[in-house]
Amino acid sequence: MLDRRSFADRTTLATQLADAVAGHINAAIATRGEAAIAVSGGSTPAKFFSALGKRKDVDWSKVVVTLVDERWVDELNERSNAGLVNQKMLQGPAASARFLPLYSGGAEPDATQIGRTAAGLEILPRPFAAVVLGMGSDGHTASFFPGGDTLAEALSASGPVIAIHAPGAGEPRVTFTLPRLLETDALFLHIEGEEKAAVLEKALGDGPVEEMPVRAVLRADRPMTVYWCP
Numbered sequence: 001m002l003d004r005r006s007f008a009d010r011t012t013l014a015t016q017l018a019d020a021v022a023g024h025i026n027a028a029i030a031t032r033g034e035a036a037i038a039v040s041g042g043s044t045p046a047k048f049f050s051a052l053g054k055r056k057d058v059d060w061s062k063v064v065v066t067l068v069d070e071r072w073v074d075e076l077n078e079r080s081n082a083g084l085v086n087q088k089m090l091q092g093p094a095a096s097a098r099f100l101p102l103y104s105g106g107a108e109p110d111a112t113q114i115g116r117t118a119a120g121l122e123i124l125p126r127p128f129a130a131v132v133l134g135m136g137s138d139g140h141t142a143s144f145f146p147g148g149d150t151l152a153e154a155l156s157a158s159g160p161v162i163a164i165h166a167p168g169a170g171e172p173r174v175t176f177t178l179p180r181l182l183e184t185d186a187l188f189l190h191i192e193g194e195e196k197a198a199v200l201e202k203a204l205g206d207g208p209v210e211e212m213p214v215r216a217v218l219r220a221d222r223p224m225t226v227y228w229c230p
């Protein structure tokens with residue numbers, strides 16, 4: 001169920017992934033009149049965001065963009081995934097897309113704040129046209145971190161979102177739950193570099209999901225395409 005694609009360099013990967021995601025957005029608009037995508041943050045997707053946001057063949061006014069997960073910081077914080085999406089993707093043609101953030105204020109994603117985030121997501125079209133996951137060197141994806149205090153629920157609850165705290169996460173986090181992320185026409189895993197390739201190989205081997213939560217996605221009964229370059 002894993003389709004693995006390798007590219008010569010980051011620029012080529014970014015262009016090809018943008019091409020694939022734009023195709024799914026346009027297909028969703030053609031069949032459902034609108035499209036939603038969920039993208040990851042962190043250091044990897046900047047080039048992909050720039051390539052996707054420049055696409056003129058997408059009717060961005062019919063697109064809703066959200067995040068797979070977010071650090072619980074406001075958008076001006078340099079660690080904000082929303083900040084990255086806004087700076088890199090939602091410029092030019094993609095500026096007319098609607099962005100639904102996961103951070104809803106305050107220092108902690110308590111029940112009230114998570115309720116606010118979930119309420120803001122009620123207008124999200126279902127299913128997603130595309131979900132683009134990343135992966136950390138510790139085997140986390142979205143904010144499904146090893147040692148996460150709500151990891152089991154994050155991997156099984158209907159969601160849409162849940163707060164999670166973990167030793168390796170830095171800040172408190174909010175993440176879409178896995179069942180909700182799997183409600184998508186297309187699922188991608190975008191990783192770059194030899195270290196991440198080795199982490200993926202390890203994750204594909206035997207071992208507990210709790211050790212490398214990306215295994216929960218790799219073991220889910222659905223197709224996923226891996227985009228990788230050195």
Ligand SMILES: O=C1O[C@H](COP(=O)(O)O)[C@@H](O)[C@H](O)[C@H]1O
Pocket residue numbers: 039040041042043044045068069070071081133134135136137141142143
């Ligand atoms: O913290 C996060 O990390 C992962 C991986 O990020 P990277 O910097 O190693 O590319 C990312 O997929 C996730 O969205 C983000 O919140």
